[in-house]
Amino acid sequence: MSHKSAKDFFRPLAVGAPLPLREIPARPSRAIHFFDPSNEKMAAKIPAMVGTVDVLLGNLEDAIKADNKVAAREGLVRIAQSTDFGPTQLWTRINALDSPWVLDDLTTLVPAIGDKLDVIMVPKVQGAEDIHYVDRILAQLEAKAGLERPILIHAILETARGVANVEEICGASPRMQGLSLGPADLAADRKMKTTRVGGGHPGYLVREDAPRDADGGFRYDADRFRFQQDLWHYTMAKMVDACATHGIYPYWGPFGDIKDTVACEDQFRNAFLLGCVGAWSLHPVQIEIANRVFSPSVEDIAHARRVVAAMGDGTGAVMIDGKMEDDASLKQCLVLVELAEELAAIDPVLKATYDAIETPEA
Numbered sequence: 218m219s220h221k222s223a224k225d226f227f228r229p230l231a232v233g234a235p236l237p238l239r240e241i242p243a244r245p246s247r248a249i250h251f252f253d254p255s256n257e258k259m260a261a262k263i264p265a266m267v268g269t270v271d272v273l274l275g276n277l278e279d280a281i282k283a284d285n286k287v288a289a290r291e292g293l294v295r296i297a298q299s300t301d302f303g304p305t306q307l308w309t310r311i312n313a314l315d316s317p318w319v320l321d322d323l324t325t326l327v328p329a330i331g332d333k334l335d336v337i338m339v340p341k342v343q344g345a346e347d348i349h350y351v352d353r354i355l356a357q358l359e360a361k362a363g364l365e366r367p368i369l370i371h372a373i374l375e376t377a378r379g380v381a382n383v384e385e386i387c388g389a390s391p392r393m394q395g396l397s398l399g400p401a402d403l404a405a406d407r408k409m410k411t412t413r414v415g416g417g418h419p420g421y422l423v424r425e426d427a428p429r430d431a432d433g434g435f436r437y438d439a440d441r442f443r444f445q446q447d448l449w450h451y452t453m454a455k456m457v458d459a460c461a462t463h464g465i466y467p468y469w470g471p472f473g474d475i476k477d478t479v480a481c482e483d484q485f486r487n488a489f490l491l492g493c494v495g496a497w498s499l500h501p502v503q504i505e506i507a508n509r510v511f512s513p514s515v516e517d518i519a520h521a522r523r524v525v526a527a528m529g530d531g532t533g534a535v536m537i538d539g540k541m542e543d544d545a546s547l548k549q550c551l552v553l554v555e556l557a558e559e560l561a562a563i564d565p566v567l568k569a570t571y572d573a574i575e576t577p578e579a
């Protein structure tokens with residue numbers, strides 16, 4: 218595979234297109250809230266959701282009926298043109314690159330609402346070639362529309378080949394903003410034997426060893442603990458490493474069991490702890506879960522600030538509550554403190570909560 222030279226990497230791909238960004242801005246994106254712009258009831262709710270969610274995403278791909286594809290695209294244009302999004306980002310998910318709709322998605326959206334669109338989510342990305350294709354078209358459309366800032370690209374990791382190529386996907390363009398894990402399509406593509414959208418499976422487990430009976434034989438029929446395992450751990454960790462390597466952002470995707478808010482919270486928290494910055498919300502009830510889970514807790518910030526204060530110039534080692542802290546744990550604490558600062562800048566309630574934490578003297 219041929220790579221661009223370093224000097225060409227940050228050149229615009231079309232004459233007149235905006236300069237690519239050298240750093241992807243760390244904008245809060247705890248919940249990427251999906252809505253169907255062709256669904257009038259849903260669409261009517263969007264203006265009032267501005268400011269309550271970090272990202273509103275007009276979905277054009279799966280979950281939109283084929284007969285409604287054009288209405289969804291036109292609905293998104295209408296909503297974007299008539300709404301002031303304030304601090305909330307506007308994203309869209311375009312149709313798959315091999316679908317009959319994607320070219321019209323791009324050629325309609327960029328001229329009409331390119332100045333309002335922050336990120337375009339591209340589904341079923343297989344390799345760098347898919348990103349290169351969208352990258353060039355976006356540059357041409359941006360140049361034609363006279364846009365002043367580049368629209369970023371977010372890829373969904375939802376094919377086995379995409380997972381195998383995750384590193385080259387992350388590094389394919391300076392437009393790459395992040396990746397989401399799409400568990401439903403990925404399960405199908407891998408021929409996993411599940412029927413769910415995210416979450417675990419009661420059959421994917423590890424069982425406690427069989428106890429022995431008095432004769433030393435094994436009692437295989439005894440009641441034994443079973444521990445459900447995480448179907449997604451490998452892929453999520455691989456995605457997080459690839460994103461961190463390339464300075465872009467990883468996200469958990471959807472959790473389809475809307476009523477099971479407890480398991481949704483678990484799924485989101487696993488993602489948060491492993492390095493993801495957000496997850497998708499499919500229903501209004503999932504926004505609060507994502508906003509809470511992907512914001513550092515008061516306890517974590519209180520502890521992190523203590524470590525920062527105790528570590529002074531950042532070198533050496535100290536004991537806090539019986540635990541050794543050094544520059545490696547300090548760096549972890551700074552991740553949380555910096556995230557809290559970014560979130561406080563857009564969320565006044567969170568700011569008041571973090572401000573109220575007693576901070577130790579340095």
Ligand SMILES: CC(C)(COP(=O)(O)OP(=O)(O)OC[C@H]1O[C@@H](n2cnc3c(N)ncnc32)[C@H](O)[C@@H]1OP(=O)(O)O)[C@@H](O)C(=O)NCCC(=O)NCCSC(=O)C[C@H](O)C(=O)O
Pocket residue numbers: 250251252253258259260262276279280373375398399400401402403414470471475498499500501
């Ligand atoms: C999941 C839903 C179909 C549920 O809709 P519904 O049955 O209408 O739910 P409720 O009756 O509880 O709704 C209550 C009210 O809230 C409004 N509503 C519902 N969802 C949304 C929303 N996302 N945004 C805004 N408003 C919403 C309803 O209209 C009700 O309003 P009212 O009657 O006035 O009180 C539905 O939530 C839905 O379609 N969600 C989005 C689904 C989606 O986008 N799916 C695609 C992403 S997941 C995916 O693609 C898989 C992935 O790619 C992979 O491969 O893993």
Ligand SMILES: [Mg+2]
Pocket residue numbers: 279340375399401402
């Ligand atoms: Mg999908």
